[in-house]
Amino acid sequence: MSVTPTASPSRPADPTQAADLEAVRRAISTTARPAPASPLSSVLTFSWRAMLKIKHVPEQLLDVTITPVMFVLMFTYLFGGAVAGSTAAYLDYILPGILVMSVLFTTVYSGVGLNTDLTRGVVDRFRSLPIWRSAPLLGPMLGDSVRYVLAGVVIIVLGVALGYRPEAGIGGVVAALALVVVFSFGLSWVFTTLGLLMRTPMAVMNAGFMALFPLTFLSNVFVDPATLPAPLEAFVDVNPISILATAARGLMEGTAVGGDIAVVLAVALGLTLVFLPITTHLYRRG
Amino acid sequence: MASQAHLAIEATGLVKRFGETSAVDGVDLAVHPGTVYGVLGPNGAGKTTTIRMLATLIRPDEGTARVLGHDVVTEAAAVRASVSLTGQLASVDEDLTGRENLILLGRLLGLKRQDAKNRATELLEAFGLSEASGRLVKHFSGGMRRRLDIAASIVVTPQLMFLDEPTTGLDPRSRNQVWEIVRALVAEGTTILLCTQYLEEADQLAGRIAVIDHGRVIAEGTPSQLKASVGSGSLHVRLMNPEQRPEAERLLEHALGTVVLEADPAALSATCAGGDDATLALSRLSSSGVRVADFSLGQPTLDEVFLALTGHPADAPDDGSTSLQEEHAV
Known part of the structure; x- marks a missing residue:
């Protein structure tokens, strides 16, 4: 049987930092209970948490910066000559495409992050708090958008360094990036749903990429679909990722079609309306 | 406010099934305000599932429970507003520092930014964590993590605390510190529902104990009544x-x-x-x-208590996962 030190409340704090029981009693005797945080304030607090996580482990951003750099260099120099006749010509086509692909791939991390939370006990605490149900899910969007924007900026800067000159200038580039980010918010709810259904963060990551790889390659991100067999071309033409890539190219080149942009926004809204409630329900249910 | 006349927790016939298994199979509890109530049982007995129903994390399949006068299903928000939960896995964010964890909870509970910071400082000092306050929680020792966990539960003083196995896996010195903290909290009038696998812990802290096995309460009473029934x-x-x-x-x-x-x-x-x-x-x-x-x-071990009460030893699968071990029962 272990020796129990007698708990005298006035015992001085020992140098190895024990709890000061008198102070604990003082701390709990504070009975004033503030009004619960507003929905906006809860969302912003969860955003702050997401930013702190990036601050503490900035290396996690390497993933979203190095991969796009690799893609840009590889596709431009490896396939450019074969696909478009010259690397310069292909860069004009592929850069907006890689912007779309890289940012979309980043959405998988929303699901991975949520699943990582679930494997620990902290979610139980959040779920037992008197806060707006969707706040723990909407808050991380700020951290996510940092990743999206960072990946986008890296790609665009690299493209410009390699000779890419968007016709529509900075305004067009910003508009294209904004459109991709908005679509990514919508898509990320699919992966947060997956994140709540699957057992491990790794499984979420695998499932996410397994879905995104074919969808991205079967789009017009890499090649002009006019060369494809007819059934494949038909699929590629209606693939929302194609429409997003076309709209992003259009915005950067100043030839954007309002209809494409509307479709992209509608798909993003639709995904949010379907998957945000599912995610919220699954999160609450635990 | 729960008046003295009302029970802090009143549960009747709680049932929770996972597939074919009833993790909790008709649990009744009556906990008076300002007391520590111990729920004693081996892994898989249904302790954590019971706590999760009372803390509004999962809905009971049958039965009703009122916590501080509020129904856990129909008035879940009111329950959440006056309780706090310290889960079996430490319920703090490992990727943040100790101070950030406390500020985060203070803000979510409605404290203003400066008040949340001040409260974090006060609690870190009270719980002997001020030196480690800037360290990420994943680098904390088990004892420090538990203390932070309890501090996080009182960022805004709750009327009732759920403590799920607060000392499992701790060395004796850290365990004694947690016990001292729990006693200090009770001395200030907080009601605590304590789940534990250790008879000694329930004996040390709780005024009444329910022994739970296979999702049912098999004995209930004061620690001395319980010990008398199994040999002292x-x-x-x-x-x-x-x-x-x-x-x-x-x-x-x-x-x-x-x-x-x-x-x-x-x-x-x-x-x-x-x-x-x-x-x-x-x-x-x-x-x-x-x-x-x-x-x-x-003192009799949990095994001996179980042998005396049920005629079979407590089967305790050594399984860290809460959801899986709750499905284990029967």
Whole structure:
């Protein structure tokens, strides 16, 4: 049987930092209970948490910066000559495409992050708090958008360094990036749903990429679909990722079609309306 | 505010099924305000599932529960507004620092930014964590993590705290610190529902104890009533020669009563009312030529409590995952 030190409340704090029981009693005797945080304030607090996580482990951003750099260099120099006749010509086509692909791939991390939370006990605490149900899910969007924007900026800067000159200038580039980010918010709810259904963060990551790889390659991100067999071309033409890539190219080149942009926004809204409630329900249910 | 006339927790016939298994199979609880109520049982008995229903994390399949006068299903928001939960897995964010964890919770509970910071400083000092406050929680020791967890539960003083196995996996010194903190919280009038696998812990802290097995309450009462029903203590004996254990078992059974053979082939223990009985039993062993290497007189273990109450030992799968182990029952 272990020796129990007698708990005298006035015992001085020992140098190895024990709890000061008198102070604990003082701390709990504070009975004033503030009004619960507003929905906006809860969302912003969860955003702050997401930013702190990036601050503490900035290396996690390497993933979203190095991969796009690799893609840009590889596709431009490896396939450019074969696909478009010259690397310069292909860069004009592929850069907006890689912007779309890289940012979309980043959405998988929303699901991975949520699943990582679930494997620990902290979610139980959040779920037992008197806060707006969707706040723990909407808050991380700020951290996510940092990743999206960072990946986008890296790609665009690299493209410009390699000779890419968007016709529509900075305004067009910003508009294209904004459109991709908005679509990514919508898509990320699919992966947060997956994140709540699957057992491990790794499984979420695998499932996410397994879905995104074919969808991205079967789009017009890499090649002009006019060369494809007819059934494949038909699929590629209606693939929302194609429409997003076309709209992003259009915005950067100043030839954007309002209809494409509307479709992209509608798909993003639709995904949010379907998957945000599912995610919220699954999160609450635990 | 729960008046003294009302129970802090009143649960009737709670049932929770996972697939075919009933993790909780008709639990009734009545907890008076300002007391520590212990829920004692092995892994898989349904303790965590019960706590999760009372803390509004999962809905009961049958039965009702009122916490501080509010129904856990229909008035879940009101329950959440006045309780706090310290889960079995430490309910703090490992990827943030100790200070950030407390500020985060303060902000979510509605404190203004500066108030949340001040409260974090106050709690870090009170819980002996100010030196480590800037360190990421994943680098905390188990004891520090538990203290932070409890501090996080009182960022805004709750009327009722759920503590799920607060000392599992802690070394004795850290465990004693957690016990002292719990006593300090109770001294200020907080109601605590404490789940534990350790009879000693329930005995030390709780005013009443419910023993739970296979999702049912199999005994309820004060610690002394409970111990009286299982014998107030037990005599543990380790023999010089394991081959003499059957002989020792026969002698102890005759002198004391129920005997448990331990995992160590040379060890066994028997329920024992007091020191005199133990002395008598030991002299019987010695006069019959059974040589004793060492012995100790202690409180009954959870195993012995279960053996006395149910006739079978507590099966305790050593499984860290809450959801899986809750499905294990039966």
